[in-house]
Amino acid sequence: MPALDPILADIDRDLDTSLERLFAFLRIPSISTDPAYAAECRRAAEWLRADLSAIGFNASLRETGGHPVVLAHLPKPGAPHVLFYGHYDVQPVDPLDLWETPPFEPRLVTLPDGRRAISARGACDDKGQVMTFIEACRAWQAMQGELPVGVTILIEGAEENGSKHLPEWVAANRDELKADLALVCDTGMWDSATPAITTSLRGLAYFEVFVRCADRDLHSGLFGGAAANPIHVLSRIIADLHDDQGRVTLPGFYDAVREPPAEVLERWRALNLTPENFLGPIGLSRSAGERDRMLIEQVQSRPTCDANGIIGGYTGEGTKTVIAGQASAKISFRLVEDQDPEAVAASFSDFVRARVPEDCSVEIVTHKGSRALALPFDMPALGAARHALEAEWGVAPVTIGSGGSIPIVGDFKRSLGLDTLLIGFGLDDDRVHSPNEKYDLQSFHKGMRSWARILAALAG
Template identity: 85%
Template sequence: MAALDAVLSDIDRDLDNSLERLFAWLRIESISTDPAYAGECRRAAEWLKGDLAALGFDASLRETGGHPVVLAHAPKPGAPHVLFYGHYDVQPVDPLELWETTPFDPRLVSLPDGRRAISARGAADDKGQVMTFVEACRAWKAIHGELPVGVTLLIEGAEENGSKDLPEWVEANRDELKADLVLVCDTGMWDRATPAITSSLRGLSYFEVFVRCADRDLHSGLFGGAAANPIRVLSRLISDLHDDDGRITLPGFYDGVRETPAEVLEQWRGLDLTPESFLGPVGLGLPAGERGRMLIEQIQSRPTCDVNGIVGGYTGEGTKTVIAGQASAKISFRLVDDQDPEAIAASFESFVRARIPADCSVEIVTHKGSRAIALPFDMPALAAAKGALAEEWGVPPVTIGSGGSIPIVGDFKRSLGLDSLLVGFGLDDDRVHSPNEKYDLTSFHKGTRSWARILAALAEPGAVGR
């Protein structure tokens, strides 16, 4: 504890310098989606490489098909080894006129409720979050000359552009990325006072369905009642995807879906996530998922099916009495636990084709799916991180699932065989991807202290299953 206390005191003393280092990185306009900023992306990577090299890491830039990866090693023989992932690229700033401060001129601002925050593009997503980990490493190095565990940092430059080159790069560099555990800081807290560990990410299956009947649009007065209407066919097909209790009706769909442990459900009940607090701000009030499930289950731990778009017939101004020749829909499934995207795709295709009339046709476009990711609830590293966060924040962290997907986490599992511990300090009001992005000063400061504690906890015997 004395060794850790000295590190925490150094983090407190060095906070102003930590902010200056973060601000220097935030000033670099590393917008990955716009080719005009390719030079800035490389400059951001070079800045981080130099900072890590100054800390004693063996740091380098590695080329990919797009923006370079920053890779840095600080091994510690005989100790557990962690792989930390983040990204240095940021979203475009448009619309610029809505920013209250200059996007790439970071500064501390006061919020209406008195909080202080870092205002800049990338402050929360993800430069500020990455620097919480870097600054924790800096403090350990400053006080003790070494880290409590071996560390590799993998910081990419194309996360906001789909990370399309990273999976292939990870697979090609498997030997250099060997570790016991992946750490990811690109998520958020439950609320301002309650830390969270994201223990699961839902997977995805995505389809486009094109139903074709007549070989042209038909006059509904002449053909109505006799000609098959693809909009009607498609609408009935979509309706059949759910039963009256909100369950998805694809045969075998729930194969691989596990029940959430009772103790976790009890914790979730205590969070008091209500329809009023969650759905009210978007103008809704009634949960539409599986009947008998808590709202938090519906959005985190249960699989879903949603129609993301539907097109057919005449959609212009005024009237046009036609029976369309074609109708189409985009349909996605969020997957959990051990659901298999390939099995879902096969079941979906059979389900759809069984509902197409004999004189109509259907085309099904299947997009690449991804499996869900879930940590074992009894995983030692999860328990170690929970204990470290509780010490820092004074309350137990919430173990939650994410309704979204972070595909690279799946690649770490498939290519490296590693589980990922997702700990982030972002808040719901950080305006990520929007004008006036910010990162609370408390998130940055206590996030750094949290990582210092987690590194110490992971060094304890048995913390990573060794």
């Protein structure tokens, strides 16, 4: 597409200046979870507002009840309109002593394999990714004086703290957020040479379970063998949640689970995701999921259940021979399309209560859940984005599901009626949420070029 040539050339020519802008953004310690950094979060939002205003957007800060969102508009009458979402807040940096360089002093580093990378907190999650899109818009404005499509940009400041106020804000401002499609750059590539489009997100159902037996902790020598032990009760409940084939045993759990089309399963099979290459780097060698499913299905398209924490009795140094009066666990379910979090909650409650002895009690706390989302495989915008990414990277992008959940994507669907393309350029070794977070320079550079192409492709 000849019109793209000057846009891509400008991105290449301006790479050093783009890095300078990203580094200025990364220097702001916008840690949303710590109230001590509230002013820094607002400073990051203000930095973004000013940068977007400088390239022609009508940009403003909007209050949410928490950290402000940045909202910017650049319409193009008669053209498709997209809503781009990202976040300017970052995770805390603890433990600080594990950082090789100060987390808010960004720099380019050379990795052992020769790759160059941007090292800083937020380099990948999500400041570097956000700036790939903004820089693509900058290049279009500089070379053409306009964008190929209308664009609204929504950047929030509390994603790392649960986006508590954003769903309500989105619902209240739906008229300003009207678009044909949502775009998110907060995901990753298949590998360093193969781009990916995330086409589905698993939902979530999350519970805390408290089992109480005796009215206090008991001496295990005096009461052992007679008194009910809540740790034993809770352990049996957790063990009963799976059968010996790795399937979740809640009644009706799989009733709404649909099979992917055969051609999609064949594409996934060709990716050859094995226990050796997926689990090996974390010190494991065998998949613990459903025995009759490919590993790639287990981590992206099948529902799961996991115990995320268990507490009970004495856990300090040394010994203390007690039978606890109470034990608790945190348990989550990752859900797939058509599974209802409320139906799972009801089934889980019945399952747990049926396994608690008569003279013990149980309390189940249900946290807010989210439904899974999936794009239609024949969605035109998905095809356009695939062609654009293949043109940039020289290989067809992988269309995959995500085992994780991004609740705001569900809010875009429910409140705005928008499907979302999730296209990111992070890599598995970017150490997101960990010390020494980084973002490959190639991810940043080709991410900008990719978004420039995608915007053109979405214009038709």
